[in-house]
Amino acid sequence: MLRRCLSLSFLAVLALALLAGAASAQSPAANAAQADGLLNKTLYKTGASGRFLMAGQWYYRADPTGNGSVADFAANPNNAGWTPVSVPNAWNAKDYSDASFAGGVGWYRKGFHLPSAKKALSWVVRFESVNYRSKVYLNGQLIGKNTGAYLPFEIRLPASLLKRDGTNLLAIRVDDRRFPTDFPPSGLSTTGVPTGGWWNYGGLLREVYLREIDNIDFNTVSVLPDLPCGTCDAHVTYKTTIRNYGDKAQKVKVTARLGARKVNLGTASVGAKKFASFTKRIGVKNPKTWSPDSPYLYNTSLTATDAGPPTRKKSRTLQTYTVQTGIRSIKVVDGHLMLNGKPLHFRGFGTHEDSLDKGFAIDDSQREQQIQWAREIGATLFRSHYPLHPYYYERLDELGMLAWVEVPVYSVKTKYLKQKLVRQLAAKEVASAVRTNMNHPSVIVWSVGNELSARPGPVQGYYINRAVKLAKSIDPTRPVGLAVAGYPSAGCQPEYAPLDVLGINEYFGWYSGPNGQIADRTTLSDYLDSVRQCYPGKAIVITETGAEANRDGPVEERGTYQFQQDFANYHYGVYATKPWLSGAIWWTLEEFAVKPGWEGGNPWPAPPIHQKAPITMLGQKKPVFGDLQRIYKGTKQYG
Incomplete structure (x- = not known):
């Protein structure tokens, strides 16, 4: 036994010495x-x-x-x-x-x-x-x-x-x-x-x-699939721009992967401080498709190597770019969102990256907790008012969940949107959001804003038209949408013509709305039918609904858990009668801070906390958690 202990001690010392040696082997x-x-x-x-x-x-x-x-x-x-x-x-x-x-x-x-x-x-x-x-x-x-x-x-x-x-x-x-x-x-x-x-x-x-x-840098990378139908062969298009930071021209070869398959994007001589672009479209027979049922991901990473001089025995890797892609299609067909040719009826949650102790500076453990709560309820989609941290989208890719990606062009008054600089900055937000997140198969919609004027005129119409064209010029594979406040008086709006998807933020029976037009929840069904009649070719999504709750009490008393449960059951019951609806989102999954004095329609609020969520900022589940879980898991959300 003593000899065995001494041997183990010797091995431990040796291991520490090797580790120390490895650390000291690094450069100063x-x-x-x-x-x-x-x-x-x-x-x-x-x-x-x-x-x-x-x-x-x-x-x-x-x-x-x-x-x-x-x-x-x-x-x-x-x-x-x-x-x-x-x-x-x-x-x-x-x-x-x-x-x-x-x-x-x-x-x-x-x-x-x-x-x-x-x-x-x-x-x-x-x-x-x-x-x-x-x-x-x-x-x-x-x-x-x-x-x-x-x-x-x-x-x-x-x-x-x-x-x-x-x-x-x-x-x-x-x-x-x-x-x-x-x-x-x-x-x-x-x-x-x-x-x-x-x-x-x-x-x-x-x-x-x-x-x-090391001189060469990947400036932009997109790997976009084209799947004509759920059982069709596919194509994948690689596009990348590289930049030479060096003081001399350099010959560069760019290769990529599609799983185990090697793809040659080409070779180019890139001048000092200059850019070079590479594009390659390849066919994929019998692809493994990405879907909520089977979220298959291909390794599609890119590599840039030094391609000269030809006498060099081994080319030097200058940079790699890690990316995974899922082959799938997302289209609007006959006014419905279709994933791989099958209709979506997703159920999801809005979210904010907020916590009581860290504010918006949360970490991956809290992001993961939100994702697991959503999965426990049975949700298949996340939406936020701004692009989320990349961790979310990578995990949604892996889990077969979906994402509505929106830019924070939120409630900008028309008199400011009229300014050219404001529209340019808004367009910059759209372009950056698309370029940053377009390689994630989980992303199904680009949203160019939220709750702009419900009666859009030429200013908003100009912005919508330009923003949609911009998003599609970068990524032609996804539909583009906008979330709007749901009011019957808004009527049919021609300015929404360029959009593929229209998101409706509806709080019938919670807020009263202008002139009390959404105070009566029994008018919700007719309102949704009127929206469908206005936009028969667009996919319609409920992008927000919910009611504040922070206490027990009578079902008819606003702000009680019981009122919130009744609200959820009524509204999702109405949605279930609209087979043309592509999805519905509860706002939000977890409570978050809004602004000083926030009441949110609750007679006994806890400002500034938004309390429509089924989970508090302390991680406690409200009774409506179970109602939403039953509704979500009882809904066929795909296919």
Whole structure:
């Protein structure tokens, strides 16, 4: 026994020594980067190689005047007066005051070493979501700006400013004060209280990456399937644009995968600081299709290699781009959403990336919890007012669930949408959302907005027409929709003609609506029939419904669990009588913060929390959870 213990001890010491040796075998730069918290990992799979999660210690400091000195905030390496934080971070999480919602200015900073000191390498910093206006500084110098949230943006770190062997200081000024022209817009209520679509959390709301580029970078990647019918052979089209960050022209070969099959996209000489595009369409016989019943995913990753000179024994891999694709079709046929030629009658939930302790800076464990709750109820679709974190879409791909992807062009007043710059920024949101998420088979609809004026005129009509054309120019394989407030007085609107899908946000019997026109829930059925008559060729979806609930009480008392249960059973009972409906979504799955003073039609509210969800922000299930579970699991949602 003693000899066995000694042997085990020796093996343990040997293992530790080998691990230590492996760590010491790394370059000094790599060791320094690890010490700074840079990790060679990502929180999701899709994307280019060479990503380093900028974890570890960050620092935050409020800028009360909004006019803080760049020399102090972005150039001075002294962290005195700064608060240590981890990123993602919402600086006003747990603060539900008016001032918190109205927004302010804050700074984040992080010192880091490059993982490699090689001079030939270029570096990019990638922000997954910053709310809302950001200015990025490297070693005290401004290197880029961005406006918007919920979508990623990247900024190249200029070689002239980088310290290859020393500590670099990355600083980000974040301003989350909103304007009526933003997405979502700000405003004031009649009593002077700030308004907006959902709580205005400021900060670095999703993670930040440092990205290594060995001259060649994948700029855009799309892998789009074409499946004419559910039993047909398919085609897959690869499109990619690469960029040469180097100072010399480089011959590059691009290859891809379709499962075990190798696909050659071609070879091109890419000039210094120039771009090159590659397109390849291939046939796929007897494809394994992606569906809720069988969510098969093909590995369709791309690789860029150095193709010259020809005397080189082995080509060098410059970059890879990881992506998976499901072969499936999503079309509107005779006014119905069809997946692989079969009709959809999905049941789903809206969601927000919100929590009591972290605000919108949640992690993958909470995202996974939301997905598992939805599956437990029997839901097959998620919708949000903005593109969700990539983790959601990758998991929906894997699980055979669906996604309605929307841009936060929410309740923008016509007088602001009339401004050319506002429409341009809205179009930029659409284009970015499509390019970021188009390789996910779970995505079935691009939505260009939510609850714009229910009586659209030429301004909204112009925006809808341009936004639909833009989305389809990037991705011609999916329908485009819009979510609208459901009011009988809206009537038939010719401005909706370019849309394939119309989402109806209906709260008949909960809100009263203009002139009380939706106060009586018994008028819901006739209203839905009128919508169908207006738009017989469009797929119609219930994009929102629900009733607030936070207590036990009589079924006729608004705000009780019993009222909410009765509401759910009545509304989904009406939907079941409309076989032409393509789906219905309860708003939302889990409670979230809206705005100061939020009541939501509940006589006993708990502002600012939106309480229509079947699950509270503490993770507790309300009685309606069981009703929705019975309804959802009792509905044939596909086929």
